[in-house]
Amino acid sequence: MGNSKLYKGSLNTIILKLLEEKGKMYGYEITQKVKELTKGELKITEGALYPALHKLEAEGLLDVEVAKVDNRLRKYYKLTEAGEKETVNRLAELEEFIRSMQNLVNPKWSIE
Amino acid sequence: MKLTKEEIQFIDTYLKNSDIMFTDVRTEMVDHVATAVLEKMEEENHTFYDAFKAYMVVHKKDLLKYNKQFKKTTDKIVLKSLFKKFTAPLNICIMVASSFLLIQFFPLGDKKFLKFVLFGFLIIAILVYFFIGLKQRGQRLSGIERTGLILTLSFQLYNAFQNPFFNEKSVIINDYYFTLVFVLLLGLSTAFIAVILDLHKKYTNHYTIV
Structure with missing residues (x-):
């Protein structure tokens, strides 16, 4: 992985986004899907994934089915109603963050 | 291709011997390891034991980290739930009503027999914990066990500082102080019982196979 610290803050949003797309997923499936989508750039470890899943579950954003x-x-995880709403909010926040970072790293200069 | 019951049992026993004692944590880990091992067996043409060994060499540290992290996450969840139940409107109403009733109907000096009641609240919570533990049939479930630990610590703290049998003057002598201890213990015990029952319900739902 390039720099795990850059991804760390977005792990919950990544999980929520995947569950929004796939409906329900289990832990190993999430790690493999992330690996596949990022072409091996991001490998989520068990030590990071499961505590994040349990935290989201405790916040009422995820539901569990065995x-x-x-x-x-x-154990399958799926979004609750509150989770679906929160996914929209967090994705909007992440997009805003990416836009701000792009402006910071690669500013477009113009004369007005 | 799928793993046999013996192979699954082997993974479970290995994790259990690696100090991953909670059933709910291990269930998820067994599935994670089994899926990864099976993938390795199919892709690299390994035997079960070779694939398992190769997986564990790389990932055991992470699995143990997850186990450690899980305890911390569970403690936070339990403490948060306890606070939520303790400050729930119904619990506050019960505490306020019982404090009024206590001051109204049991004037100072008549309370000596009530020192048993203080113990009673925590003991009822502990009995509920043991009853739920029996229903789990030997399975150690993280949330319930960590709640039990916090409950036992609370009981010991109460024993150390406020046990009226050893420290009679402190609790019994002052009407308002007694009422305060009485109400706090009542509220705390009901919060503990509510959290234990909620967790029991959650685990029962989670492990009802669909």
Whole structure:
């Protein structure tokens, strides 16, 4: 991964966005999807992913469903109604942040 | 291709022996490790044990970090829930009403028998905790166990500083002080019971397989 600190603050938003798109996902699936989308640039570790999922669950943004898959239990996460609303807010915040960073890093000079 | 029951059990036992004692944490980790191991077996043509060993060499540190982090997250969640239940409007109403009733109907000096009641609140909460523990049939669930730990610590703190059997003067001698301790313990115990029952309901729902 290039610089994990740059991604750290956006981990929750990344999780919410993926769940918004896919409906419901389990932990390992999230790590693989992120790896695939970022072409291996971002690898979410177990130590970062699961505490983030549990925090979002405790905040009432995620709901949990357990299913039996191949001799073991699998925990699926999905957005609650509050989670869906929060995803929209957080994505808007992230977009605003990216725009501000772009302006800072690559300002467009103009004479008015 | 799928892992056998014995292979799943092997992963579970390995994690248990690595001090990952809570069932809810381990359930999720077993699935995570099993999926990763299975992928390795398919992609790299490994046997189960080779794939498991290769996975653990790289990821064990992260899994243990998750376990440690999980306890902290659970403690924060439990403390937050306790505060929420303690300050819930119904709980506040119960505390205010009981303080009025206490001052009204039990004047100073008649309260000596009530020192048992102070203990009673916390003991009822502890009994609820043990009853729920029995219903879990030996499964250690993080939220309930961490709540139990905080409850035990509260009980010990009360014993150390306010136990009326050892420190009779402090609690019994002053009408308002007694009422304050009485009301706080009542509120705290109901908050503990509400949190334990909520967590029990949550775990029952979560582990009801769909």
